[in-house]
Amino acid sequence: MTSMTDGTAIREPSFRDSVNLMFNRAVALMDLSPGLEEKIRVCNATYTVRFGVRLRGQIHTFTGYRSVHSEHMEPVKGGIRYAMNVNQDEVEALAALMTFKCALVETPFGGSKGGLCIDPRAWEEHELERITRRFAYELAKRDLINPSQNVPAPDMGTGEREMAWIADQYRRMNTTDINANACVTGKPLHAGGIAGRVEATGRGVQYALREFFRHPKDVAEAGLSGKLDGKRIIVQGLGNVGYHAASFLRSEDGAKIIGIIERDGALYDERGLDVEAVAAWIKKYGGVSDFPDATHSKDGAAVLESDCDILIPAALEGVINLNNVTRIKANLIIEAANGPITAGADEYLREKGVIVIPDMYANAGGVTVSYFEWVKNLSHIRFGRMQRRQEEARHQLVVDELERLDKYLGDAWTMTPDFKTKYLRGADELELVRSGLDDTMRTAYQSMREVWHSREDVTDLRVAAYLVSIGRVAASYRAMGL
Numbered sequence: 375m376t377s378m379t380d381g382t383a384i385r386e387p388s389f390r391d392s393v394n395l396m397f398n399r400a401v402a403l404m405d406l407s408p409g410l411e412e413k414i415r416v417c418n419a420t421y422t423v424r425f426g427v428r429l430r431g432q433i434h435t436f437t438g439y440r441s442v443h444s445e446h447m448e449p450v451k452g453g454i455r456y457a458m459n460v461n462q463d464e465v466e467a468l469a470a471l472m473t474f475k476c477a478l479v480e481t482p483f484g485g486s487k488g489g490l491c492i493d494p495r496a497w498e499e500h501e502l503e504r505i506t507r508r509f510a511y512e513l514a515k516r517d518l519i520n521p522s523q524n525v526p527a528p529d530m531g532t533g534e535r536e537m538a539w540i541a542d543q544y545r546r547m548n549t550t551d552i553n554a555n556a557c558v559t560g561k562p563l564h565a566g567g568i569a570g571r572v573e574a575t576g577r578g579v580q581y582a583l584r585e586f587f588r589h590p591k592d593v594a595e596a597g598l599s600g601k602l603d604g605k606r607i608i609v610q611g612l613g614n615v616g617y618h619a620a621s622f623l624r625s626e627d628g629a630k631i632i633g634i635i636e637r638d639g640a641l642y643d644e645r646g647l648d649v650e651a652v653a654a655w656i657k658k659y660g661g662v663s664d665f666p667d668a669t670h671s672k673d674g675a676a677v678l679e680s681d682c683d684i685l686i687p688a689a690l691e692g693v694i695n696l697n698n699v700t701r702i703k704a705n706l707i708i709e710a711a712n713g714p715i716t717a718g719a720d721e722y723l724r725e726k727g728v729i730v731i732p733d734m735y736a737n738a739g740g741v742t743v744s745y746f747e748w749v750k751n752l753s754h755i756r757f758g759r760m761q762r763r764q765e766e767a768r769h770q771l772v773v774d775e776l777e778r779l780d781k782y783l784g785d786a787w788t789m790t791p792d793f794k795t796k797y798l799r800g801a802d803e804l805e806l807v808r809s810g811l812d813d814t815m816r817t818a819y820q821s822m823r824e825v826w827h828s829r830e831d832v833t834d835l836r837v838a839a840y841l842v843s844i845g846r847v848a849a850s851y852r853a854m855g856l
């Protein structure tokens with residue numbers, strides 16, 4: 375590892391190369407043929423599009439990408455990111471991570487990712503709609519948006535609103551496609567979405583941490599003990615993923631969010647920050663500056679390096695790198711963002727004994743619930759409707775029995791209306807989504823953990839995650855025949 379002696383930043387491999395280095399570390403422990411190894415490593419295709427939109431009296435040209443990493447399963451799946459620094463290397467790295475993420479949580483998709491070089495905050499809503507529709511048109515006419523080929527979702531800088539525009543654009547271009555709604559996930563509930571998708575990635579981060587803390591041996595490896603209750607957490611990025619993770623961990627697990635890092639600086643309070651109040655402040659004023667009741671620091675980096683039990687980077691890639699990794703104090707890092715730790719920094723942390731819960735697992739809640747949404751759209755039936763009917767029938771039998779018992783016991787026991795309602799309720803969509811997500815996060819952790827603890831040559835969860843997912847992708851290719 376190079377050291378920084380003259381104050382200049384250490385140059386590191388690109389995001390794509392960093393993902394490749396992590397991939398290489400795993401395949402070195404596998405018995406894959408060199409040809410298959412290369413097939414799984416490379417990105418199948420990346421489409422670059424430049425399109426013009428007349429806005430504010432002149433034509434503006436935008437550059438966008440859609441990368442398809444692996445089509446061992448179709449459709450391929452992955453978000454669309456809106457940010458100024460989107461580039462081919464980044465979308466290819468993110469598409470590769472999607473391949474391995476989908477394999478790890480067993481959603482039947484290949485990996486893809488897209489991005490548009492744009493600062494979404496620089497445009498009005500109606501302008502963003504025109505830009506998004508044009509981008510969607512460019513991708514859809516090449517089947518890079520298509521329910522059976524390529525299904526995007528939200529990522530940094532995009533959300534439900536953009537997904538609704540994309541779905542509508544696709545529908546207009548494919549008026550006879552009865553499955554058109556399944557061309558994109560992360561749509562609003564009233565435009566073909568599914569309950570629980572908005573918060574799914576943050577919810578998945580919470581479920582991942584809960585599962586980690588169910589294993590005292592793993593918790594001890596991170597130099598911690600006990601449960602999530604009272605753990606001191608620092609979060610970088612209070613956007614979709616960071617906000618929901620922080621909010622749930624604080625309100626449902628009793629964790630203390632002692633630091634929040636945003637674009638314009640950071641907030642710190644050992645007593646724990648009110649996440650909802652901070653989020654409301656950011657919405658109103660566009661940043662964390664001047665938030666009352668907390669120490670404000672202009673230097674977000676200093677808070678990232680502060681002492682805490684759990685660090686949750688939930689913003690950008692490469693934020694923990696060779697320039698700052700020696701100062702990172704957290705013993706447990708959960709990668710809510712994609713690629714927040716560079717390959718070099720990862721090596722340093724591993725040697726130091728820091729436990730990293732890797733991105734491909736930690737933020738897989740989004741794609742898991744996207745899968746439920748896609749299935750819901752294709753089945754054309756509200757998720758949970760059939761199950762609810764069955765549940766209701768089953769519960770009705772119980773209630774009938776209880777009513778008989780009620781009559782038999784007379785004054786000795788009376789069934790309250792509340793009790794009866796509870797039994798009759800059955801499961802609704804949100805409950806099904808949550809339990810499906812929880813089950814997925816638990817199962818995927820078990821599969822990584824088993825590899826981590828059972829093989830001498832596997833020293834960390836990241837390599838374990840890669841071993842599980844590459845093994846599954848390889849099995850698909852072998853079964854399919856190349």
Ligand SMILES: NC(=O)c1ccc[n+]([C@@H]2O[C@H](COP(=O)([O-])OP(=O)(O)OC[C@H]3O[C@@H](n4cnc5c(N)ncnc54)[C@H](O)[C@@H]3O)[C@@H](O)[C@H]2O)c1
Nearest residue numbers: 529530531575611612613614615636637689711712737740
């Ligand atoms: N949205 C999803 O469902 C989803 C799913 C899987 C992975 N991810 C990953 O999670 C990460 C965040 O995505 P998101 O959807 O929450 O994006 P988002 O745009 O909703 O939020 C990103 C947040 O990070 C903040 N931010 C930007 N630059 C920053 C900086 N330099 N320092 C501190 N904060 C900064 C932004 O102000 C914003 O609050 C990305 O890596 C993304 O790929 C998102």
